[in-house]
Amino acid sequence: MMNEEYQQNEHQDQTGLNTAAESDAYNQAQLSDPGAAYYHGEQGRINLREPRSSSDKRFSPKTVLIPLGFMILHFLVINIVAIVVLIIALIIGSGGALDLNTLADPDYINKLIIERNSQITVFYALALLPVYLIYMYFARRKRPDTVYIKRAGILDLLPSIAIMIGTMGLTNLYFVLLTQISETNSFIARLMQDYEELSSLAFSTETDYLWLILGIGIAAPVVEELLFRGIIQGELRHAMPEWVAVIIQAVLFAAFHMQPIQSSYVIIPGLMLGAAYAWSKSLWVPIIMHIFFNLLGSLVPSLIQSDEMLQQIVIISEVAFIPIAIAAGIFMFLRSRKRKIDQNIGGSSVYEPSL
Numbered sequence: 001m002m003n004e005e006y007q008q009n010e011h012q013d014q015t016g017l018n019t020a021a022e023s024d025a026y027n028q029a030q031l032s033d034p035g036a037a038y039y040h041g042e043q044g045r046i047n048l049r050e051p052r053s054s055s056d057k058r059f060s061p062k063t064v065l066i067p068l069g070f071m072i073l074h075f076l077v078i079n080i081v082a083i084v085v086l087i088i089a090l091i092i093g094s095g096g097a098l099d100l101n102t103l104a105d106p107d108y109i110n111k112l113i114i115e116r117n118s119q120i121t122v123f124y125a126l127a128l129l130p131v132y133l134i135y136m137y138f139a140r141r142k143r144p145d146t147v148y149i150k151r152a153g154i155l156d157l158l159p160s161i162a163i164m165i166g167t168m169g170l171t172n173l174y175f176v177l178l179t180q181i182s183e184t185n186s187f188i189a190r191l192m193q194d195y196e197e198l199s200s201l202a203f204s205t206e207t208d209y210l211w212l213i214l215g216i217g218i219a220a221p222v223v224e225e226l227l228f229r230g231i232i233q234g235e236l237r238h239a240m241p242e243w244v245a246v247i248i249q250a251v252l253f254a255a256f257h258m259q260p261i262q263s264s265y266v267i268i269p270g271l272m273l274g275a276a277y278a279w280s281k282s283l284w285v286p287i288i289m290h291i292f293f294n295l296l297g298s299l300v301p302s303l304i305q306s307d308e309m310l311q312q313i314v315i316i317s318e319v320a321f322i323p324i325a326i327a328a329g330i331f332m333f334l335r336s337r338k339r340k341i342d343q344n345i346g347g348s349s350v351y352e353p354s355l
Contacts, residue, residue, distance in 0.1 A: 058238065059240070066235045070135075074128060074256075082124075085119055085123065119215060129222070136226065145237070146235070148283055155335065156282060164296070165324075166325020166328075170322060191260050216298045218291055225283065229273060233274055247274075296318075
């Protein structure tokens with residue numbers, strides 16, 4: 001009897017838990033998220049606690065260096081892979097011998113890179129994916145709120161997809177505005193022409209749809225979400241409010257695309273992806289949103305570009321979805337706020353960043 005009491009007291013000293021039920025809850029919590037810290041809360045609850053409170057926002061050199069470093073890495077890997085793919089394509093195209101004269105034609109080189117953009121994307125994504133996953137694994141072990149990876153539910157996914165359809169509708173309206181401006185502004189007209197030429201090469205009727213789906217539809221969204229929402233937004237939220245982190249990562253996301261017209265409209269989905277990630281607390285949500293947006297904006301137009309009537313139906317449908325997207329965004333925001341209030345009342349978390 002005394003031996004049992006001694007063992008119980010020793011276990012309580014080590015874990016702060018009084019009963020076998022509380023001990024089981026503690027063990028189950030540790031299994032579900034070993035990187036997080038737990039404490040024994042009121043009314044016998046086992047509560048998840050992030051290592052720092054929401055008021056502990058500290059700007060440090062790594063707040064800048066980590067996002068900047070990974071963006072530079074992303075850019076370098078893209079260019080290295082593009083060079084390798086380009087050389088292989090030139091060798092194959094010349095019958096096994098590299099014709100150096102072709103390297104002196106920048107227009108031909110650019111055309112070849114754009115045409116093989118989907119293949120380049122698949123290969124650079126495969127190179128970057130393990131790097132990003134390893135970094136996020138260790139970053140999450142050090143501080144769990146760096147990356148949110150909980151399983152996404154249907155109430156996260158359906159509103160988020162609705163948001164992206166509406167976002168595509170906003171993008172279409174933006175292009176209508178740019179088209180009108182380009183009629184009187186030669187600078188915008190040149191930018192629009194460059195963008196249209198780039199799009200026509202990348203998403204022509206001769207496009208290999210398998211590479212398009214794998215590259216633009218899947219690979220690019222996955223690695224870009226790991227970088228911009230997973231790593232960059234996660235690092236920024238340690239130094240500033242979540243809503244500021246969402247805005248900054250969206251600006252970086254837009255600037256990273258570099259083509260002026262594309263950068264000017266990409267900031268809209270960048271904001272939506274960051275906000276949905278903050279509301280859902282699941283990186284799976286912006287990944288699926290991004291995949292859906294890219295397929296809707298690349299694969300679908302490529303498949304129906306010869307049918308003008310069908311194009312108009314798709315565009316009108318996307319624009320009509322804007323009010324639904326707004327309602328879906330409000331729903332996700334309110335659901336996030338309710339979850340935060342419930343957790344605070346239940347004492348289940350002392351740190352829950354939100355917009």
